[in-house]
Amino acid sequence: MYEIGISNPGLQILYAYLNDATPAAAERAYCPWPDMAALMRAYDVPLWTLETIDPVAGCDLWGFTLPHELTYTNVLEMLDLAGVPIHAAERGEGQPIVLGGGPAVADPWPLAPFFEAFFMGEVEHRLDEIVEALAAPSRALRLQALAAVPGMWLPGVSERPAQRQVFTAFSRTPPVLRPVVPVLEAVHDRAIVEVMRGCTAGCRFCQAGMWYRPVRERPVDLVVEAAERLLAETGCDEVSLLSLSSCDYSGIEEALTRIRALRPGVRVSLPSLRIDSAAEALGGFAADQRGSVTLAPEAGTQELRDAINKGVDDAQFEEAVRATFGGGFTGLKLYFMIGLPGETDADVAGIARMAATAVRLAKEIGRGRARLSVAVSSYVPKAHTPFQLEPFAGAAVLRHRQQLLRDAMPRHVRINFHDVAASLVEATLARGGPGSDRLVEEAWRRGARFDGWSEHFHFATWEGAAAATGIELGAAELRSDETLPWESAVDAVVTRGFLADEQARASRGELTDDCRDGSCAACGVCGSGVEMDVLP
Amino acid sequence: MTWWLLTFSRGGPASYLSHLDTARAVQRTFARAGVPIALSQGMRPKPRLSLPLPLPVGAAGYEELAVVEVPDGPPSPAAALRELRAAAPPGLRPLAIVVVGDQHPRPQALEARYACRLEGDAGAVRAAVERYATEVSVVRERVSPKGRRTLDLKEYVVHVAAEPVLGGTRLSFAIRYRDDGAARPQEFIDLIAAWAEVEPVMRGLERRRVIWRDLPPGPSPGAGRSVSS
Numbered sequence: 186m187y188e189i190g191i192s193n194p195g196l197q198i199l200y201a202y203l204n205d206a207t208p209a210a211a212e213r214a215y216c217p218w219p220d221m222a223a224l225m226r227a228y229d230v231p232l233w234t235l236e237t238i239d240p241v242a243g244c245d246l247w248g249f250t251l252p253h254e255l256t257y258t259n260v261l262e263m264l265d266l267a268g269v270p271i272h273a274a275e276r277g278e279g280q281p282i283v284l285g286g287g288p289a290v291a292d293p294w295p296l297a298p299f300f301e302a303f304f305m306g307e308v309e310h311r312l313d314e315i316v317e318a319l320a321a322p323s324r325a326l327r328l329q330a331l332a333a334v335p336g337m338w339l340p341g342v343s344e345r346p347a348q349r350q351v352f353t354a355f356s357r358t359p360p361v362l363r364p365v366v367p368v369l370e371a372v373h374d375r376a377i378v379e380v381m382r383g384c385t386a387g388c389r390f391c392q393a394g395m396w397y398r399p400v401r402e403r404p405v406d407l408v409v410e411a412a413e414r415l416l417a418e419t420g421c422d423e424v425s426l427l428s429l430s431s432c433d434y435s436g437i438e439e440a441l442t443r444i445r446a447l448r449p450g451v452r453v454s455l456p457s458l459r460i461d462s463a464a465e466a467l468g469g470f471a472a473d474q475r476g477s478v479t480l481a482p483e484a485g486t487q488e489l490r491d492a493i494n495k496g497v498d499d500a501q502f503e504e505a506v507r508a509t510f511g512g513g514f515t516g517l518k519l520y521f522m523i524g525l526p527g528e529t530d531a532d533v534a535g536i537a538r539m540a541a542t543a544v545r546l547a548k549e550i551g552r553g554r555a556r557l558s559v560a561v562s563s564y565v566p567k568a569h570t571p572f573q574l575e576p577f578a579g580a581a582v583l584r585h586r587q588q589l590l591r592d593a594m595p596r597h598v599r600i601n602f603h604d605v606a607a608s609l610v611e612a613t614l615a616r617g618g619p620g621s622d623r624l625v626e627e628a629w630r631r632g633a634r635f636d637g638w639s640e641h642f643h644f645a646t647w648e649g650a651a652a653a654t655g656i657e658l659g660a661a662e663l664r665s666d667e668t669l670p671w672e673s674a675v676d677a678v679v680t681r682g683f684l685a686d687e688q689a690r691a692s693r694g695e696l697t698d699d700c701r702d703g704s705c706a707a708c709g710v711c712g713s714g715v716e717m718d719v720l721p
Numbered sequence: 722m723t724w725w726l727l728t729f730s731r732g733g734p735a736s737y738l739s740h741l742d743t744a745r746a747v748q749r750t751f752a753r754a755g756v757p758i759a760l761s762q763g764m765r766p767k768p769r770l771s772l773p774l775p776l777p778v779g780a781a782g783y784e785e786l787a788v789v790e791v792p793d794g795p796p797s798p799a800a801a802l803r804e805l806r807a808a809a810p811p812g813l814r815p816l817a818i819v820v821v822g823d824q825h826p827r828p829q830a831l832e833a834r835y836a837c838r839l840e841g842d843a844g845a846v847r848a849a850v851e852r853y854a855t856e857v858s859v860v861r862e863r864v865s866p867k868g869r870r871t872l873d874l875k876e877y878v879v880h881v882a883a884e885p886v887l888g889g890t891r892l893s894f895a896i897r898y899r900d901d902g903a904a905r906p907q908e909f910i911d912l913i914a915a916w917a918e919v920e921p922v923m924r925g926l927e928r929r930r931v932i933w934r935d936l937p938p939g940p941s942p943g944a945g946r947s948v949s950s
């Protein structure tokens with residue numbers, strides 16, 4: 186799926202660095218859509234790379250970016266289409282070393298037997314060492330050299346968990362300036378400038394917020410120069426200032442002003458808005474950019490928002506809604522989760538109340554016909570977060586709460602839910618331990634592919650795989666006094682003590698401040714060369 | 722306001738672009754070349770650029786046309802062409818620019834010449850082509866989301882020829898564009914393949930030439946081939 190794969194900014198970083206700064210030649214391959222895969226099998230055409238149309242099976246190292254759990258069956262599909270044995274143990278000399286990276290390696294167990302190695306964290310500063318390791322004369326020696334690269338975890342070989350790597354030179358390094366520019370329309374069809382890495386807002390459900398700590402910001406000059414160059418050289422008419430929370434980037438206003446002054450008429454997009462500063466940020470949008478606004482209160486009541494450390498109050502929410510409709514934006518989308526730890530039916534009813542507030546405010550402002558939609562996903566507890574030990578809410582509870590919301594939602598508000606069955610599979614894999622790979626393999630053998638796409642997700646396939654492997658979907662038996670499965674593979678550097686403390690604060694409804702404001706919560710990340718790096 | 726009629730070729734990897742993606746690729750080529758395109762009015766201004774005759778996905782085009790409105794004070798067409806060529810993606814090559822005033826009627830396609838290769842029994846394909854020549858009408862039904870309509874291929878597809886080549890037949894034909902529309906190359910290829918009982922799989926579809934109404938003569942590969950109303 187090129188349109189999606191090419192939009193991944195992480196892959197662009199790897200591709201640019203490997204090709205421009207190392208002796209390696211990096212090429213790309215994407216998972217073909219099932220109709221294409223069927224034709225490739227029928228005509229015996231192995232998966233090829235886009236650059237040289239060579240079989241992928243012939244490369245030295247095959248790296249997979251693993252964005253989330255519902256892409257796991259695609260890994261097996263691609264290996265199989267390439268004619269590469271899916272189990273690392275069956276691969277030998279002349280076959281690629283398969284390396285996993287990306288956010289989903291936070292718990293690599295569900296994929297462990299299919300990969301020779303996983304790289305934990307940010308890889309930019311380790312690419313030279315990885316390429317160098319590949320120069321060794323045999324596969325065994327290459328694997329040995331790779332095992333010595335910090336951040337590398339080799340299932341069945343590494344004796345200790347790998348330490349998650351932080352790219353400390355991020356602020357001093359320019360963003361990708363020579364990206365691959367697709368000629369067909371990608372899902373994110375714009376130039377991308379990564380302005381900041383990490384987020385310390387401390388939302389307790391958010392894996393990325395824990396995994397990419399600490400915050401590092403690029404100087405505004407680097408950002409503006411990159412935006413100018415990328416717009417000129419790609420021909421895009423829109424630039425995205427990318428990060429986990431771009432409104433928190435200290436240089437955001439200056440960067441927006443300078444980019445707009447340099448290239449009048451250019452569209453500048455921010456991937457997410459913070460509700461507490463949305464009113465101000467929305468005022469800065471040009472008249473022709475006033476499309477739909479997305480706000481993410483995440484939970485329907487103050488108590489639950491405090492428990493997840495999403496420090497947003499009703500007054501801030503109402504101000505953001507007024508700024509949206511008063512500012513001439515054409516629509517508002519609200520994003521919530523259900524199934525959060527400690528959630529009650531009353532919290533869910535609060536979601537409908539907030540939607541009703543938005544409807545009322547729209548009418549008061551004279552925008553009663555504006556589009557309002559609510560997207561509700563099901564919360565899946567993730568590794569390395571304060572909620573890593575919490576149970577998954579379960580299908581019955583989630584379906585019940587979806588129905589509550591359907592009944593309580595004001596008329597004219599469009600509501601979208603995530604498929605509960607897909608969340609059940611995601612929850613199983615997100616905290617899977619050794620042996621959970623059998624579920625992935627069995628599901629793939631039964632035809633599971635592209636599970637993140639509703640038209641391809643078949644729950645019966647996963648139910649069948651679960652029954653065949655004896656793995657209970659949605660269950661995670663974890664004990665706080667034992668090493669958690671993912672802790673044996675990766676040291677995320679955020680300490681278990683901090684996560685436990687945050688879990689306890691959640692149950693008491695206590696907020697933890699953003700550490701960029703000076704109040705370090707001692708999460709364990711900073712120290713020994715790793716520091717927060719924000720603009721003065 | 723000035724209009725530029727840009728002829729370009731599309732081939733290689735760019736053959737697989739859809740119509741909209743081809744238009745976007747041309748527009749991005751202008752942006753990268755630093756050659757401005759006029760914008761439409763309204764809340765979300767769009768570049769004023771159109772490709773009047775869509776090229777099927779998978780087909781190469783030797784002489785495609787883009788109609789582009791440029792704002793006042795544009796660069797010289799020769800300089801712009803140099804920059805556009807340097808900025809074009811693989812498979813897309815700007816060929817020539819003809820400048821027309823904003824009163825000039827928009828060019829309309831009258832006829833396009835196609836060629837492709839059909840695999841299988843060359844004798845059977847030749848027989849199918851001969852049969853097509855003798856039929857008075859060949860009515861086909863087209864089903865689309867807009868509904869069903871019938872069209873007589875004989876009114877649209879002319880100059881049909883078949884010539885044996887290695888492994889199959891080179892089929893060439895012309896499609897006439899009328900006010901009520903046109904046949905699609907695939908519709909004609911499907912017909913010949915069905916009559917010849919060969920697979921309706923074509924290879925290397927090319928649009929070799931387009932005859933336009935109101936394409937003024939100029940330093941273009943189309944010069945001398947255009948007709949004026």
Ligand code: SF4
Nearest residue numbers: 399700705706708711
């Ligand atoms: S150690 Fe302190 S300052 Fe550093 S990321 Fe953790 S909480 Fe923030």
